[in-house]
Amino acid sequence: MKKLVAILIALMLIAGFVMAKTTITFWTMSLKPTFTDFIQGIIDKYEKLHPDVEIKWEDVPWDVLQQKLIAAYSAGNPPDVVNLNMSWTIDFAEQGVLLPVDDLLSKDVLDLYFDQMLKGLSWKGKIYGLPWYTAVDVIFYNKEIFKKAGLDPKYPPKSWDEVLLYSVIIKEKTGKYGCMPTVVYDPSAMFAWDGLNLYTLDESNRIKEILFDKPEYAHTLNKWATLYKLGYLPKEIVQEGEWAKSTELYQSEELAMLITGIQFADRVKWNAPEVYEKSEVAPVPPPKPGVRQGGWYSTLNIVKGSKNPKVAADFAAFVSNLENQIAFCKLVTIFPTLKEALNDPWFSHDDGTLTAKARIMGAKYLKNITYYSEEIPNRKELFDKLKSAIISVFLGQKDPETALKETAKYWREMIKK
Numbered sequence: 001m002k003k004l005v006a007i008l009i010a011l012m013l014i015a016g017f018v019m020a021k022t023t024i025t026f027w028t029m030s031l032k033p034t035f036t037d038f039i040q041g042i043i044d045k046y047e048k049l050h051p052d053v054e055i056k057w058e059d060v061p062w063d064v065l066q067q068k069l070i071a072a073y074s075a076g077n078p079p080d081v082v083n084l085n086m087s088w089t090i091d092f093a094e095q096g097v098l099l100p101v102d103d104l105l106s107k108d109v110l111d112l113y114f115d116q117m118l119k120g121l122s123w124k125g126k127i128y129g130l131p132w133y134t135a136v137d138v139i140f141y142n143k144e145i146f147k148k149a150g151l152d153p154k155y156p157p158k159s160w161d162e163v164l165l166y167s168v169i170i171k172e173k174t175g176k177y178g179c180m181p182t183v184v185y186d187p188s189a190m191f192a193w194d195g196l197n198l199y200t201l202d203e204s205n206r207i208k209e210i211l212f213d214k215p216e217y218a219h220t221l222n223k224w225a226t227l228y229k230l231g232y233l234p235k236e237i238v239q240e241g242e243w244a245k246s247t248e249l250y251q252s253e254e255l256a257m258l259i260t261g262i263q264f265a266d267r268v269k270w271n272a273p274e275v276y277e278k279s280e281v282a283p284v285p286p287p288k289p290g291v292r293q294g295g296w297y298s299t300l301n302i303v304k305g306s307k308n309p310k311v312a313a314d315f316a317a318f319v320s321n322l323e324n325q326i327a328f329c330k331l332v333t334i335f336p337t338l339k340e341a342l343n344d345p346w347f348s349h350d351d352g353t354l355t356a357k358a359r360i361m362g363a364k365y366l367k368n369i370t371y372y373s374e375e376i377p378n379r380k381e382l383f384d385k386l387k388s389a390i391i392s393v394f395l396g397q398k399d400p401e402t403a404l405k406e407t408a409k410y411w412r413e414m415i416k417k
Contacts, residue, residue: 100126131337134297135261136362156282
């Protein structure tokens, strides 16, 4: 009898051990309800392959994700895997919130991703996330507006100066706006388009010299501000939400050129099919040699405080594996972050649609996409100051030279601190 009881107890202990599961909490960013079935499908596949792992998925709105992550981390109950983007990854790595994935995954796994994208997720020699999916900007342009302005749609602009020239012609001839670039959202953009970097870096990837208080930078800022003051650029360009406004203007045929990710092709097809039929696509003018200009991509990150970081990293690698990335790209117009994915015919077959043209065009630029993760102290404060300076010039409150000199002085003082 005692022997039977012992056997039963042993079996119960074994059963309890088998039934015990590792629980992983996974936060995504604004993917529900549109992609609920897709993400849940990935989770189901992983759990089937790993019956000892349970994934708890929570989708968080993008505009509150950062605050919620900080709160959860501070309270000691963070998610194991969180979906961020490249700039947030570096911000949270600086704050010590994330774990380096190169301590959790093999080099063979990391080598599958585009080198430049991994480089953009590096901080102090460690990689703090996996690239998940990315977007590539192109120029969508309305052929009918081009024709009304006397411009041949076969020859879209190939440089940023041509973008501005076309914008002046279009406004003069049709009364519509030519373009609405995000020169305030990304305050380095207008200078990069003229071949100007904001600063130089030393061997430790820290700012060595501030450059933007030189005359050529004031000249570039004056060029854009003058166009704004003369009414050739939409007034909303200095306000928040300029990307959404540019989309609205393009779909209502009040904007001739929309500079955005190729996923917009689907959006305009759904919302304004008549505008879609009039649209063509062209590459965004490339940056001039020597200019540090990055791109955007979504990331999967392991949060410090995870009780199962290796399992969390393995799940993140599964979510972003080849099969899942290609399936996601076919579901919505985005791009993969794995080198091998470009061998799929999806990124080379032209079926004659605007979406396919944009996809083939964008795929050529994937290997160059990065995010420059320089070690800039007080990054947000510095770039907010530069944004304010640019807006003050656009609104005629300061002249370009004064605004940039004051901002450069502020940057030097903040960096010294």
